[in-house]
Amino acid sequence: MTTALFVVLAATAVVAGALVFRVDSMARATFLLLLSFLAVAGLVLMTGLQYVGLVIVLMMVIEMVVMAVFMIMYMMNPAGLMSMSMFHNTRGAAVIAAATFVALAGGALLVDWPVRGGSPAPDPTMALGESLMSGQMLTMMTLGVTLFATIVGTVVLATGRGRYDRLGDELDAPASDDRDRGGVGR
């Protein structure tokens, strides 16, 4: 039973992941990628990591829905109506990907892995929480600062016209240079 479930989830993860680059609609590709993520979340749940597995499910569903919005903004082939190639350098990439797979899978199969050390904590979620709030606190803080830097950086990058565009490099323009007149206080 467990083996059958593993095979089904593993096949779903890999096949859906490969189909992402085969279908000619970017919208379909997004949802195939979501399917691949959900299968991997299922595999993670099979290892007994309920919390982490559910976090992956929630995050990926939201992430793929957000991605679908950007997909529609920048898509090359709306809804797969035109048949077109979205590839470049297919042969070179195929060789690199195949070599990567052979190296990684070969390593996985040939390495003499150590025996299992210890057994899982009765509640792995509790153990993770305690670890993040004690020994791995630095990791957690680094992640927090990195996420904050991401928020700032992405807003700066995505802003079309910031205050320096409106008020000059020294921010000392008497009136902001806006395309449309009006606004609060003017």
Added chain:
Amino acid sequence: MNLQAFLVVAAALVSVGLFGALTQQSIVMVMMGLELLLNGVILAAAAFWYFLAPSGTEGQVLIVIVVTAMAIEMAAGFAVTTAIYRAKRIDMTDDATELRG
């Protein structure tokens, strides 16, 4: 179901993601390839935790880090896509040639 089986599946995901990231012309599709690649890393981390060191929490912490990295990658990637599209109307990797060596 054993460690090797998990790792082979993870290797397949990493390879497929790498293939996608290298071949796709659309910047958004390149990001999907990178996400798939990180997906394989998550699976490998979970397998390492479960089959090798279940008594510690390092495997779980690694998954938390990778999930965060995926979120950051997507946010930063879309911000860059938006910026380059706004500046030059480019949404394909082949057109973004400023940094070509």
